[in-house]
Amino acid sequence: MDIISTTEALAEFCEHAATQNFVCVDTEFMRETTFYSELCLIQLATPEREAVVDPLADNIDLAPFCALLVNDTVIKVLHAARQDMEIFYQLCDCVPGPIFDTQIAAMALGFGDSAGYGALVKGRLGITLDKGARFTDWSRRPLSEKQLSYALADVTHLRDLYPGLVQELTDKGRLKWVEEEMLPQMEESLYTFDPEEAWQRLKVRNPKRQYLAALKAAAAWREREAIAKNVPRRRILKDDAMYDLAQQRPRDLKALERLRGIPRGFEKSRSATGLVDAIAAAVDNAADYAPPAPKVQHMPPNLGPRVEMLRTLLRLRTEVVGVATRMVANASDINRLAAFGEDAGVPALKGWRRDMFGEDALALLRGELALRLDGDDVVAETVTPQ
Template identity: 45%
Template sequence: MKTITTTKDLAAFCAEAAKCSYVTVDTEFLRERTYYSKLCLVQLAYRDDGAEDAVLLDPLADDLSLEPLYDLFRDAGVVKVFHAARQDLEIFYVDVGVIPEPLFDTQVAAMVCGFGEQVGYETLVRKIAKADLDKSSRFTDWSRRPLTDAQKKYALADVTHLRDIYEYLSDRLGKSGRKKWVAEEMAVLKDPATYQANPDDAWKRVKTRTTSGKFLAIVRELARFRETYAQERNIPRNRVYKDDALVELASTKPQTEQDLGRSRLLLREARKGDIAQGILTSIKTGLAVKPEDMPKPDNDRAKLQVNPALADLLRVLLKAKTENEGVAQKLIANSADLDALAAGERDVPALKGWRREVFGNDALLLCEGQVALAVKGQKVVTVAL
């Protein structure tokens, strides 16, 4: 089990990997005590004319720069293969603004190939590579050195079996003509906006039961301050204050540190100092927002006049189509999308790209009363009216 700790050795490995059609990639990281993930290990593997190589990169080593790896990520001639890539890609994007291209996510590909919803790596290893994984090192501290042999074995398995999984899925997609489906799904993962946490939008993640504009204006300011504070100090946002405390503050609107001391949910550290002043300033700013500038909740879906019978028919159609095509249902549409269709909405993902071909066109015909559903043998089919 080779571990690379110098830039020279990494450059040599990447030069060999660049001669191959693809390279498999995985990472180990910590995020429990930081806002941004701390990269602790990178695993790489390739296969070239039967020859194989797999290594671990130690980004915590003093003599290692990851620039040769980033050059490989920029190499358009080598497919970069990940499983459930989003968190891995976020690390590299935040570090140097690099998003590997071209990109292949085996979790997405497996959903397209009918392996179920958000299928796990272990399941694909068992079903495709016909192997078992030792997951005993899954929750270890990857920042501690030296790494144990068990940790190294566990980490390498995340990229060695990935070679077989990628080759199997790629071949299956090629035969079914569905490579373009996966390519469309990769667009979201390759979009830098996917990895940018804008403090101005942080309030949208806070769940509240109140839709008052003034209340939401305070929530927006408190969430913005918390996000900015956490980013600048690289600490988890919940270490500043949790969502329930934020909602409590927006409701009680404390004006002084003494008022903050009466909070039931606010962390002790947040009742004084910089955080306390940030809270009080945020509340003051939120209270001063003009009515026309107050945030407005997205009530459009709540106001939809959903035809429940039609929504049920769309669910039957979706199940029939996905079973026939061998693709995961949630990859095409979720319950909210189906309800929106049944309410007359047309700006939904199910009516775009490959989803429209598989489901959307018939869904529209069903909504417009141009087709009906019927049972033919063991299948549900559409019948023109």
């Protein structure tokens, strides 16, 4: 097993990887007590070599790895890439690419919604993964050979999976589907932590301007505190406290102390005054500071039967083609389709999703398509509306 703990060894491996068509990448990290993920291990595999990189090794410089991540001639193969991408963004200060996510590929080939890595390896390679080391504290040193082998298997099996997935996607004309599905993950805004945008992680429970201003200010204050102290947001204040602050808008520490969501004694902390001042300033300047109220589109009544019929049609169409239902339409999409039809503004009415499901969904809503039982099977057939 190649264990890399020096900058020189990492640079040599990355120079090799830069000559390959693809490199499989995975990480092990800890985040239970921190705001940012603590990168503890990097696993790499090319068609010819594999290695485990110790990012916690003394004096190691990960710059060669960052250069590999942004090398646009080498495809980076990951499974369920979202969290890894966040780590890479913090490490390299840019979004890496190009990326191929085997979880999305598996969805495009009918392995179900959010296919797990173990299930994919079992289904495609017939290998049952050893899960004995999955709860390892990856920040501790030294790591055992068993732990390192467990971690390395996450990329060596990816290396075996990738060519077959690409070939089948190509044969079925679905490679573009995966590339399209990856586009949202390439948005830089997904990986930045702008305190002034932190309110968007919360549910807006009141459209009034002063509530929105206070919610935005409280969320921004919490985000800055969490980043500065590198602790999870909940360690600063829980979400329920954010809603209480937005609703009550305390202007002094006494008023803050009375809020149910504020921990006892918090008003005595050094940061409490900053929170109260931030909320007061935001409320006083609500006309300029408050974000726009979210547009609420009221759903018509009695959607249940239409929703159930659309769900059945979706399952019918995706099972025939062999693609995960969530890749075509999620629950929210189905509800909007049932309510607004052509005006739903959902992905299912665009591109290949419309061809596979959207047109038939609209026909069903217009009464031009019917579902019926044929023995044990559900079939869809064209009908003439009465």
